[in-house]
Amino acid sequence: MDESTRAKRQRQRVTADEVARVLGVSQSTISRAFTATASISEEMRTRVMTTAAELGYQPNVIARSLMTRRTNIVAIVLPNLTDPFYAVVLDELTQRLQPRGCQTLLFVPTPGQEVDEILPTLLQYQVDGIIITSATVSSAMARACAKRETPVVLLNRYVPGLEIHAVSCDNVAGGRQMAEFLLGQHHRRPAFVAGQLGASTSMDRQSGFVSRLQDDGVECVIEQGGDHTYQAGFDAALRLMRRSDPPDAIFFTSDIMAFGGMDALRSNGFIIPDHVSIAGFNGVPLAGWAAYDLTTIRHPFSQMADAALELLGFGDAEVTQSPTTRLIHGTLMDRGSTMSRSPERTRVRG
Amino acid sequence: MDESTRAKRQRQRVTADEVARVLGVSQSTISRAFTATASISEEMRTRVMTTAAELGYQPNVIARSLMTRRTNIVAIVLPNLTDPFYAVVLDELTQRLQPRGCQTLLFVPTPGQEVDEILPTLLQYQVDGIIITSATVSSAMARACAKRETPVVLLNRYVPGLEIHAVSCDNVAGGRQMAEFLLGQHHRRPAFVAGQLGASTSMDRQSGFVSRLQDDGVECVIEQGGDHTYQAGFDAALRLMRRSDPPDAIFFTSDIMAFGGMDALRSNGFIIPDHVSIAGFNGVPLAGWAAYDLTTIRHPFSQMADAALELLGFGDAEVTQSPTTRLIHGTLMDRGSTMSRSPERTRVRG
DNA sequence: TTGAAAGCGTTACCAC
C-alpha cells in the first residue's frame, strides 16, 4: 500500500493497520490486544490499548464477524410497537441481550406482510439469532434457518409439529384460569372477544375459557374482534352490550382490546364492574394503573425472555437443543374491573 | 481453495462463489446480478437469480458493507421502552427506515449510563447513522462521529452551540401554548411538574409556560417530579393537592407523568377536571383514550421523524448539511381533562 | 509472545 492510499484511508477511519504502524508492531498484535483469550504480554496489551485510545481506534465488528461468523446481533420481529405488550417484550429482551454484548436489530413487518417474506432480508444480516413474536414461519423457512445454523425462537406462538423452538404463555391454561375465576364470581353470561381469525394465541385462550365454562354448564358468547387493537375492542364491547342478552362479563383476548372495550362502555354509561365485568390477557403495566385496574392474565414476561434467549443458545447451557416448546403459566391478576355477582355468598367449590 | 475446504464451507452457507461454480461463470457476475446498476445482460441476470434461488443464496450484507462502507443499519438510542412516547418515536422511525432498505439497531442505555459511554460500542457496528433520543453527547464524541463521517441526530433534545444535528418539538412555544390555553380557561393557580433536573426539554417547557403566565401576572408553582415516570407523576400530584393552596391546574412535563397524576388524584377522591385541570405534553395515543382524555401538546411525531432522517442524509436531498437544529411546533389537543373555571363568560383577550 | 500470510464474502476496478 503506498502512502497516498494510506493517507486517504486514514482520513476515513482508524484501522488496526494504522495502530500497528504507529507502534511499529504487526497488525496481528493489535487484534490480539482486543481478544481477551489471545496470548499477548500484558505490557504489549497496555501499549496497544493506550495508542488505540489516542488514535480513537475501535475494532470494526463488521469485519470481525466475517471471520468469527458472529455478529453479536439478534433480530427481533415484532408486528407493531403501538401495542404496549410488544414494548414490554422488546424491553425485556433488549435488557438481557445488551449485557451479553448483543444488540437488537428490529424488524416490523408492514401490515399484511408475512414473516416468511422478510426472513431472507433478515438472514442477509447474518444475525446470531432470530426471535419472532406473534407470528410463525413456514417449515421451508424454518429449514432454511436450520441449514444456516441460525437459531430461531417463536415467542408468544407455537406450532405443533413445526421443527422450531417456541416459547409461549400457556394460553389454554390461561383461558381456563380466567373461566375459573369468573365462575367463582358467579358470572353466568360470559363473553369472549377473539383477536385475529386463525391466531393460535387467541384460539387457545378461547378454547381453554370455553371448555372450562362448559365443565360448569355455562355457555359463552364468542365475538370476533378482528384484530388486536384498541378500536377493535371498543367496537366489540358495544356490539356485545347492545345484544338482547348482554353478557355479565367480557374476557378480551388481549389487554389493549380490553382497554378499548372499557372506554367504549364507560363512554356509553356503563359502570365497570357493576354492569359488566371486564377481563384481559397480557398483564401490561397499563392494566395495573388505576384508570383501568384491569383483571388480566399476566404474561410471565421475564421467564419468557429468559427461555427465549436460552433456546437461542445465549443461556448458560451452551447445548444445541432439538426444537423445544416451552409453555409457561401466566398469573391471574385479580383487580377492580371484575366483581362477584353475589357478593354476600362465598362460593364453595365442590 | 481445495475441494475439502470448499465442501466444508458449503455445508455452512451458500456463497456467491458457490453459485458461480454451479453456473460456470465468475463470482463477479453473481455480484453484478444483485447490483441494480451493474452492467449485466438480462439473460445472465435471470440465470443467476434462478440458480441463486435454488441454492438458497442471499448476498451477505456484512461482507458487502466491508466494501461499500454502508451497513444499511441505523442506530437508535432510547432511554427506555416503557414510556409510550418512545414506542411512538421508534415506530415512526422504523416505519420510515424499512422502506429505504434500512434496519434499526436498538441501544437502550441502562439507567445512569451516559450515551457517551455506549457510543463507542455503537460505532463499532459501522452504522450509517445514529439517532439519539432525549439525551445528548459530549462535543468530543460529536467530533469523533463527525471524523468518521457518521451522521448523528439528536431527537427531542438540542444543545445550542454543539456541532450536531438536532430535531425537537419547540418546547418553549409548547409551554407558552399551554399557558395561553389555561389562562384562557381562567386558571389562576397553575402548577408545573418538572422532569429530570437539568433536562432541557422539561426546562424549556417550564420557561415557556412560566413566562407566558407572568405576562398575565399569574404565578406558577413549580414541583420537581424527579423523572419521567408514572410513579413520579403520581407522587407529585398528591404533594401539590395537599398544599394549603392547591393548584387549579397542573401541567405535567410529560404525558406519562400526567397519567400517574390523574390516577393519584382520582384514587384520592378528586374529580378531574372539576377539582383541578390536568394537562400533559407528548400527545401519545393513550392520552386520547377515554380513560384519560388528556389535554396535551401533541408532538409532531411524523414531521420529527421525517426531519431526523433528512438530516441523517436519508431524505431526497443528498446534501451533506452543516449542523442544523429543527424546531417543530406541537399541537395543543383540547380534551376533557381541563375545563374553563368560569364557563358562563367568554374571555375576551385584550 | 510475536510476525507473516491466508482467509472471511463481498464490491470495485481493470482489462478484454
Next chain:
DNA sequence: GTGGTAACGCTTTCAA
C-alpha cells in the same frame, strides 16, 4: 458484458 484481481478490516493458523 464478462472475468480476473485487488481491496475492505479483521481473525486465525503456522513458523519463528
